[in-house]
Amino acid sequence: MPTLNAVSLASGYGNFAVPEVALVAAADVLTEAHGQRAPLAVAPAAGLPELREALARRYRERGAGGVAAGQVVVTNGAKTGLFALLSEILQPGDDVLLPTPNWFGFWELVRRAGGNLRTLPLAAADHYALTPAALRAALTPATRLLLLSNPNNPTGRVYSRAEWAALLAVTADFPDLWVLSDEIYEGISFGLEPVPTLLEWPDPHGRHVVVSGFSKSLALAGWGVGCLVAPPALAQAVTARLFATGAPVPVPSQAAALAATRHAEEISRGLCQQLAPNRALLLAALAALPGAGTIAAPEGTYYVFADFTRFLPPGLPPAEASAQLVRQLAGAGVEVVNGASCGAPGFVRLSYAVAETDLRLAVQRIHETLAPATQPLI
Template sequence: MVSLASGYGNFAAPEVALEAAKAVLRDAQAQGVPLVVSPAAGLPALREAMAQRYQQRGAVAVTAEQVIITGGAKSGLFAVLSELLCSGDEVLMPTPNWFGFFDLVRRAGGELRTFPLAAADNYALTPETLLQALTPATRLLILSNPNNPTGRVYAREEWAALLSVTAEFPNLWILSDEIYEGICFGDAPVTTLLAMPGSHEQHVVISGFSKSLALTGWGVGCLVAPVVLARAVAARQFSTGAAVPVLSQLAALAATEHADAIGAALCAQLGPTRQQLLAALAALPGAPAVVAPEGTYYVFADFTRFLTPGLPAAEGSATLVRRLAEAGVEVVDGASCGAPGFVRLSYAVDEAALQQALVAIATVAA
C-alpha cells in the first residue's frame, strides 16, 4: 500500500532547527538543569519573530502581543473556535475544504453551514456568491489560503473583493487558515488576510510550522488574533494544558528566521513529483482539463467519471476509494471535504512511491 492520503510531507527537518534543538539539550545536560518552561502564550522571541514575519509579508500592524504559540495548528483552531462560538452559532465555510473543520466546529458548539465552489471555474469565490451565503446570523466565516484540498490561492484582489462584502456584516469574524502559505508555485507570494487594509478587530489567522517549514512532529502551531482574543486563548492554554516545549519553540524560531530559504527548498523538492502527478492525471481516460494548483502539495483530482453508476454520490465516492485501496493506493475521499467523486492526492512523497501509486490508479481507471 502506498499512501497519498497523508497530510504530512516527506521533508527532512531543517538543519537550523535541529541545531537549535540540540543546543537546548546540550546546555541542559552541561548545566544539569531541567528544560525551561515557556509562558503559556509562547516564548517572547518566537512571538516577536512571527510578528516580524507577518510585517514583512505586508501585515505592518501585527504585534507580538497578537501572536500565540499553540500545540499545533489544530489545537489553536479549537481554542479560537471555543472562545468565539456559543452553542448553536452559525459558521459558514465554502467547500471543498479541509475535513477537520467539520468536527472542530461541532465540538466547539457551532453549527457549520457549507456552500459549494466549482472546479470548473477553479473554485472561485465571488463577492456575489459570498453575499448570498452570508446572513446576519453568521458568526464566523472560515477560509483557507492556500486551500486544502484544492490548492487554490486567493490573490490580493480577491481578498479585497471578499472583504468589501464582509464589511457589511459588523458581527462577523473571519478566520483564515494559512498553514500552507510557504508552499506556493504561483508568481506571487501568498497574501495573508492580515496584510489587507482595514480593521483587524475581527480577523484571525491560523498557521503552523509543520507544512511550510518542515517541522512535522514537533507540535508547534501559531495564531494571530486581536489582542483580547489572543489573551483569552493564552489563558485557556494555561488552564487546560501545557505550554509548547521550549525545545520545539526554539526549533520553530530558527526555522522562522530562515523561512524564505526553507520554503524555496521545499518547493524545489516538490517540483518533480508535482509534475509527475499532474502528467499522470492528464493521461487518464477522459481526463478533464486540470488547473495546476498554486499552493499546498495536493492535487484534488476529479474522478467522478469513475464512480459506479446508480449509487448515491457519497456511497459511490466511498466505493471508489475502496477500489483504489484494493489496488494499492490510499487517498483522501473528496466526500470528506464536501466534494464526493474527487480524491485528494499528495505529491509530497518520493518519486518511486508516487509512480507505484500512479500505476495502481491507472489500473482502477482503465
C-alpha cells in the same frame, strides 16, 4: 482493505527532512540543560517572547504592518490553536460558513466548539472561484464566523490579493462577523506572487484572525508547533484558555520553530524545489487518464484534488459511490483521501509529497485500476 504494500497518498505530512537550523537550535537547548544538570525551562503560556516577536516581524515583512508580538500565540499544533479560537469565538448553535471543498477537520472542530457548520459549495469548473456576490448571498446577520483556507486544502487554490480585497469589502458590512484564515500552507506555493495573508488588510471591526503552523511550509511535522494571530483581547483569552487546559509548547520545539521562522523563505523555497518534479509527474499522469480534460494545476499545497467522478460506480448515491471508489483504490494498493470528506464526493486528494518511486508506483496502480487499457505517460 488496502494491500500490505500500500502506497499512501493520503497523508497530510510531507516527506521532508527536518531543516538543519531547526535541529541545531533544538539540540542546543537540550545540550545546555544537560550541561547544567538542570530541567528544561517551561515557556510562558503564549510562547517564547522571541518566537512571538519573530513571527510578528515575519507578518510585517509580508505586508501586515500592524502585527505586534502581543497578538501572537504559540500553540501545540495548529489544531489546538483552531479549537481554542473556535471555543472562544462561538456560542452554542452559532452559524459558521465554510466554502467547500475544504479540510475535513473543520467539521469536527466546529461541532466540538458548539457551532453549526454551513457549507458554501464552490465549483471545480470555474476553479473554485468565491465571488463577492456568492459570499454576500450566503452571509446572514446570524453568521458568526467565515472560515477560509489560503492556500486551500484540498484543492490547492490560492486566492489572490484582488480576490481577498473584494471578499473583505463584503465582510466589512457585517460588523459581528469573524473572518478566520487558515494559512498553514502559505509557503508551499508555485504561483508568481507570494500567497497573501488576511493580516495585510485593515480590520475595521477587530475581527480578523489567522491560524498557521510549522508542519507544512517549514518541514517541522511532528514537532507540535502551531501559531495564531488575533486581536489582542482574543489573543489574551485564547492564552488563558490554553493555560487552563494544557501545557506550553516544549522549549526545544519552540527553539526549532524560531530558527525555522528566521529562515522561512529559504526553507519554503527548498521544499517547493523538492516538490516540483513530483508535482509535474502527478499532473501529467492524471492528464493521461481517459476523459481527463483540462486539469488546472494547483497553485499551492502539495496536493492535487483529482476529479474522478467519471469513474464512480453508477446507480449509487454520490457519497456511497465515492466511498466505494476509494475502497477500490485502496484494494489496488493506493490510499487516498475521499473528497466526500471535504465536501466533494467523487474527487480524491492525492499528495505528491512522497518519494518519487512511491508516486510512480501509485500512479501505475491508479491507471491499472481505473483505465487498464491505458498506460500513464510518465
